[in-house]
Amino acid sequence: xxxxxxxxxxxxxxxxxxxxxxxxxxxxxxxxxxxxxxxxxxxxxxxxxxxxxxxxxxxxxxxxxxxxxxxxxxxxxxxxxxxxxxxxxxxxxxxxxxxxxxxxxxxxxxxxxxxxxxxxxxxxxxxxxxxxxxxxxxxxxxxxxxxxxxxxxxxxxxxxxxxxxxxxxxxxxxxxxxxxxxxxxxxxxxxxxxxxxxxxxxxxxxxxxxxxxxxxxxxxxxxxxxxxxxxxxxxxxxxxxxxxxxxxxxxxxxxxxxxxxxxxxxxxxxxxxxxxxxxxx
Numbered sequence: 001x002x003x004x005x006x007x008x009x010x011x012x013x014x015x016x017x018x019x020x021x022x023x024x025x026x027x028x029x030x031x032x033x034x035x036x037x038x039x040x041x042x043x044x045x046x047x048x049x050x051x052x053x054x055x056x057x058x059x060x061x062x063x064x065x066x067x068x069x070x071x072x073x074x075x076x077x078x079x080x081x082x083x084x085x086x087x088x089x090x091x092x093x094x095x096x097x098x099x100x101x102x103x104x105x106x107x108x109x110x111x112x113x114x115x116x117x118x119x120x121x122x123x124x125x126x127x128x129x130x131x132x133x134x135x136x137x138x139x140x141x142x143x144x145x146x147x148x149x150x151x152x153x154x155x156x157x158x159x160x161x162x163x164x165x166x167x168x169x170x171x172x173x174x175x176x177x178x179x180x181x182x183x184x185x186x187x188x189x190x191x192x193x194x195x196x197x198x199x200x201x202x203x204x205x206x207x208x209x210x211x212x213x214x215x216x217x218x219x220x221x222x223x224x225x226x227x228x229x230x231x232x233x234x235x236x237x238x239x240x241x242x243x244x245x246x247x248x249x250x251x252x253x254x255x256x257x258x259x260x261x262x263x264x265x266x267x268x269x270x271x272x273x274x275x276x277x278x279x280x281x
Contacts, residue, residue: 009230010043018220019109020047022138022275028053032104033084035060035128037093038111042070045086045107049074054105055084058098060091094121101130108137110273113195122208129280135210136277138218143197145272153260153269157227158240160256160263165244168252182243201276210278218275223268227257 009015023044028034032054036045039059048054061067067088074086091097093108093115106125115121125135146154169180196204202212230236231253234246241249261267 009226009233010041012226012229014220014222014226016043016047018218018273019043019138020051021218022109022136022273023047023051023053025275026053026105026134026136026277028105031055033102034058034105034107035096035098035103036107036109037096037125038062038108038114039070039088040066040109040111042073042088044109045070046073048107049086056087057084058087058089058103060089060093060096062090062092064090094124096124096128098128100127103128104130104133106133106135108135110139110141112137112139113141118204119208122205122210126209126280131280133280134213134277135205135280136275138273138275140220140271140273141195142201142274143195144217145195145274147270147272150269150271153264153266156263157231157253157256157260160259161231161241161249161252164252164255165241165248168248180244180248184243198274198276201274205276205278209281211281213277213279215274215276217272220271220273221268222271224258224261226268227260228254231257 028048030052033056034045034048034054036042036048036057036059039045039061040063042059045057045059048057059067059070061070067090071088089097093111094117106129112118112121122135129135165180173179198215202215205212231240232250234250237249237253238246240253244252261269
């Protein structure tokens, strides 16, 4: 079944833990007003609230469905450590409906790669941050995310997913039905865009009046369930298997996860996440 939001993977223990470590490393102040850009289902904001690490938290996302899930998740929470309000707004990360110099911290969780114009994004973040405010993001889409030797698992996963689609295509044709057609150009192909290095991210931030305080790597271990869950996400399936019907692409990636691990005799695979913290000049 295709997932239209990132919610199932964002609730996986390994995803929560890698983000919990990220939030803890920031040492946010109790009265900081935090903006969580492209918040999705609210994982980062929820962790900030859970840890009592800030005052008001504002989650902003373009997707209404994800925002609805975030609101539902927060409404089910018991009294937490959060000291202020938790607000949700609909909007794009590069056009924030807030006044200038209105927040102390801006966060982005594994989403900066989705913004086509990162210069525009950084100018907007610079606008809404107070002087000396922090911009912190993490991402698993950067040059170096795959430790040496781990690429084989992802290649096997995609190969088996394509085999799954080809089998479905053969079955349909044997029944006298139209086969599965792939429509090229419907989305960007996987890995067609060069992922930035940490140094390139640092240079981009400097060009937009941010001083990089630090960047580091954090390891996450993905297992069969991790790949099944993220593979079922339509947004990823439409890129990894671009041109195929999204529902079928999601089904194929989900089905191929366990055989891919089995083929390489693996139970999990490491992946590195980049964490970057910069300060407004």
